[in-house]
Amino acid sequence: MLRRLFKDFRFSVLPVPGRLIAIIFFVALLIFPLITDKSSHLYILTLSSLLVIFAVSWDLLSGYSGQVNFGHALFFGVAAYTTALLYKYLGWQPWATIPIGALVATGIGVVTCFPALRLRGPYLSLLTMAFPLMLLGVVMAFKDFTGGEFGIPGLPEIAATRLGEYYICLLVMTVSVLIMWKLTDAGSKYIRTGLIFHAIREDEIAARASGINTIRYKILAFVIGGFFAGLAGALYVHVLGGTGISTLSMTMSFRAIIYVVFGGIVSIYGAVIGVYTLYTLIQLLGVGARNFIGQNQILIMAILVILILLFMPEGLGVWVRDKIERECPRCKLTNGFWRKECRACGASLH
Amino acid sequence: MTLVTGGVYALLATGFSLIFGNARVINLAHTGFFMLAAYLLWYFMRQLGLDTVWAIVITVPAVTLVGILAFRFLINPIREHLAAVLLMTVALAMAFEELMTNLFTSHYHLLPNLIPGYTEIFGVRVINQYLLTLGIVVVVIVIVWLILAKTKLGIALRATAQDAEIANLMGISVPRTLMITMGIATALAAVAAVVVAPLWTIYPGMWTQPLVMVMVVVVLGGLGSVKGSIIGAFIIAFVEQSVITLMPSYTYLSTVFAILAMVIVLIVRPGGLFGVLFEEERL
Numbered sequence: 001m002l003r004r005l006f007k008d009f010r011f012s013v014l015p016v017p018g019r020l021i022a023i024i025f026f027v028a029l030l031i032f033p034l035i036t037d038k039s040s041h042l043y044i045l046t047l048s049s050l051l052v053i054f055a056v057s058w059d060l061l062s063g064y065s066g067q068v069n070f071g072h073a074l075f076f077g078v079a080a081y082t083t084a085l086l087y088k089y090l091g092w093q094p095w096a097t098i099p100i101g102a103l104v105a106t107g108i109g110v111v112t113c114f115p116a117l118r119l120r121g122p123y124l125s126l127l128t129m130a131f132p133l134m135l136l137g138v139v140m141a142f143k144d145f146t147g148g149e150f151g152i153p154g155l156p157e158i159a160a161t162r163l164g165e166y167y168i169c170l171l172v173m174t175v176s177v178l179i180m181w182k183l184t185d186a187g188s189k190y191i192r193t194g195l196i197f198h199a200i201r202e203d204e205i206a207a208r209a210s211g212i213n214t215i216r217y218k219i220l221a222f223v224i225g226g227f228f229a230g231l232a233g234a235l236y237v238h239v240l241g242g243t244g245i246s247t248l249s250m251t252m253s254f255r256a257i258i259y260v261v262f263g264g265i266v267s268i269y270g271a272v273i274g275v276y277t278l279y280t281l282i283q284l285l286g287v288g289a290r291n292f293i294g295q296n297q298i299l300i301m302a303i304l305v306i307l308i309l310l311f312m313p314e315g316l317g318v319w320v321r322d323k324i325e326r327e328c329p330r331c332k333l334t335n336g337f338w339r340k341e342c343r344a345c346g347a348s349l350h
Numbered sequence: 351m352t353l354v355t356g357g358v359y360a361l362l363a364t365g366f367s368l369i370f371g372n373a374r375v376i377n378l379a380h381t382g383f384f385m386l387a388a389y390l391l392w393y394f395m396r397q398l399g400l401d402t403v404w405a406i407v408i409t410v411p412a413v414t415l416v417g418i419l420a421f422r423f424l425i426n427p428i429r430e431h432l433a434a435v436l437l438m439t440v441a442l443a444m445a446f447e448e449l450m451t452n453l454f455t456s457h458y459h460l461l462p463n464l465i466p467g468y469t470e471i472f473g474v475r476v477i478n479q480y481l482l483t484l485g486i487v488v489v490v491i492v493i494v495w496l497i498l499a500k501t502k503l504g505i506a507l508r509a510t511a512q513d514a515e516i517a518n519l520m521g522i523s524v525p526r527t528l529m530i531t532m533g534i535a536t537a538l539a540a541v542a543a544v545v546v547a548p549l550w551t552i553y554p555g556m557w558t559q560p561l562v563m564v565m566v567v568v569v570l571g572g573l574g575s576v577k578g579s580i581i582g583a584f585i586i587a588f589v590e591q592s593v594i595t596l597m598p599s600y601t602y603l604s605t606v607f608a609i610l611a612m613v614i615v616l617i618v619r620p621g622g623l624f625g626v627l628f629e630e631e632r633l
Binding site: 063115118119122123125126127129130133134136137138141250254257258261262265296298299301302303305306309310313314315 | 370376424427428430431433434436437438440441442444445447448449452558561562565566568569573603604605606609610612613616617
C-alpha cells in the first residue's frame with residue numbers, strides 16, 4: 001500500500017509540475033496553523049476554503065456543462081437560510097442541519113432546472129440570475145420570519161475553536177474538490193460524466209445524436225452544483241455565526257464567476273487559484289483595514305482582474321499551466337517544462 | 351411615474367440590447383456607466399456650480415468617451431473569450447463603484463429638479479421634471495430609431511448584428527461599427543442618468559437595481575430587439591409600479607413580481623416577446 005503510494009508519487013506526481021504544486025499547496029494549508037495562530041488569519045482561510053467549494057461547484061455547472069448560471073447564490077443562500085431557520089425554530093444542531101441544507105439546495109437545483117432547461121445561452125444565464133433576487137424579495141417581505149435585512153444571528157459554531165473549524169472546512173473542501181474533480185475528469189475510465197459534460201458544452205446536438213440523454217445530464221449538473229454550493233452555504237453561516245441577505249445577493253453570484261473566470265474556466269484548479277489569489281491574498285494583506293490594501297480591497301481586486309484578463313484572457317491558472325507544462329504531441333501525456341523529450345514515448349516536445 | 355420609470359428602463363435596455371445584438375457582449379457594466387453619468391452630473395452641478403445645460407453637455411459626451419475607450423482597450427482585445435468579457439464588464443462596474451465611493455464618499459446625494467414647478471393635466475398635478483424626462487426619453491428613442499432605420503450607419507449596425515462575418519466581407523469595418531454601437535449605448539445610459547438623476551438618489555451602489563431590471567426587460571422583450579426592449583420596459587415598469595401602489599407594505603416584492611412576469615413570458619416563449627433567435631448560435 002505504502003509502496004504503491006510512493007510509486008504513484010514518483011511516476012505521476014513528481015514529473016507533472018501542476019500536481020506537484022497542488023500537493024505542496026495542500027501541505028502548506030495543512031501546516032498553516034503552525035506558522036501563525038492568529039485567529040483572524042485562520043478565519044480568512046476557513047472562509048476561503050468554503051468559497052473554493054462554492055466557486056468549484058459553479059465551475060462544474062457553468063464551465064463544464066456549459067449552463068452558465070448567473071444566480072449561483074441561490075443554492076448558497078437557500079442552504080444558508082435552511083440551516084439558520086432549522087436552528088432558530090426547531091433548535092436542530094449543525095451536524096443535522098448542514099446536510100439538510102445541502103439537500104434542500106439540491107432540491108432547489110432540480111426545481112430551477114425545469115424552466116432553465118428550456119432555455120439556452122444568455123437567456124438561461126439571465127433567467128437563473130432572477131431566482132435568487134426573487135427569493136431575496138420574499139425574504140425581505142416576510143421580515144418577522146426571516147429577520148429581513150438583519151438576517152438570523154446567533155448560530156452555533158461547528159467546532160469549539162477556530163483551529164477545529166479550520167481543519168473541518170479544509171477537510172470538507174479537499175474531499176468536495178476531489179469528488180468534483182473526478183466527476184469532471186474527461187479522461188477517467190470509470191466515471192463518464194466528465195466526458196459527457198464536455199460533449200454537451202461543445203455540441204449539444206451532436207451529443208444527443210450520439211445517444212446521450214442530454215437533459216438528464218444537465219439536471220445532474222444542476223444537482224451536483226447545487227449540492228456542493230449548498231454545502232458551502234450551510235457551513236458558511238455556521239462559521240460566520242449568522243446568515244444575512246448577502247448570501248442571496250447578486251454580488252455573491254458574481255463572486256463565483258469572478259474567482260472561476262479569473263483563475264481559468266473549465267478547470268477545477270482555476271477556481272482554487274482564483275479564490276486564493278483574489279480573496280485570501282488580498283484579505284490577508286489587508287487584515288485590520290489599517291493599511292492601503294485593507295481600505296481599497298474591492299478596487300484592487302477589480303483592477304487586478306482587469307489587468308490579468310487583458311494579458312491572460314484564458315485565466316491566470318491556465319496561463320501558468322501552459323508555461324510550466326507541455327503536452328506530448330504523440331501520446332498526450334503531460335510533461336514538465338524542463339523536459340525536451342516525452343517521458344513515456346521519447347517523442348520530441350518541440 | 352410608471353411612464354417615467356418605463357422610459358428610463360427603455361433607454362437603458364435599448365443600449366444594453368444594442369450591444370448584445372451587435373457585439374454578443376452581455377455588458378454588465380452598462381448601468382455602471384449610468385451611475386458614472388449621474389455622479390458626473392452631480393459633481394458638475396453641485397461641486398463646480400456649472401449651469402445645468404453646460405453640465406449635461408459635458409457629462410454625456412464624457413461618459414460616452416469613457417465607454418468607447420473601455421470597449422476599445424479593455425473589451426475588444428479579448429472579445430473572443432466570452433467568459434473573460436463577462437468578467438471584464440463586472441470588474442469594470444465594480445471599479446466604477448469603488449472609485450466613486452473613494453472620490454465622493456458613499457453618502458446619498460440629491461439633485462434639484464432641472465426645471466421647477468408643475469403643470470396641471472386633466473386635473474392632475476404633474477411635476478414638470480416628469481414631463482421633461484418623458485419628453486427627452488421619447489425624443490432620444492425616436493432619434494435612435496431614425497439612426498437605426500434610415501441612415502447608412504444604421505444599416506451597417508443592423509448588418510453587423512445579423513451576421514458579423516458577412517458584414518465584414520461587404521466592406522463594413524466590424525470593430526469600428528462595434529465601437530460606434532458601444533458609443534450609442536453608453537450615450538443612451540448617460541442620457542437616462544441625466545434625466546433621472548434629479549428623481550432618484552445618487553449613491554455608488556445605484557447600478558445594481560437598474561441592472562437587474564434592465565436584464566429583466568431585455569429578456570422579456572427578446573435579446574437584441576430594440577422594439578422588444580422598449581415595450582418590455584413599459585410592461586415591467588407598469589408591473590413594478592402597480593405592486594408599489596397596490597401593496598405599499600410589500601414594496602420589496604415589486605422586483606419579485608417583475609421577475610415573475612419575465613419568467614412566465616420565458617416559459618411561454620423561450621425567445622422573449624420579439625426575440626431574434628440566432629439559429630446558428632443555438633447549437
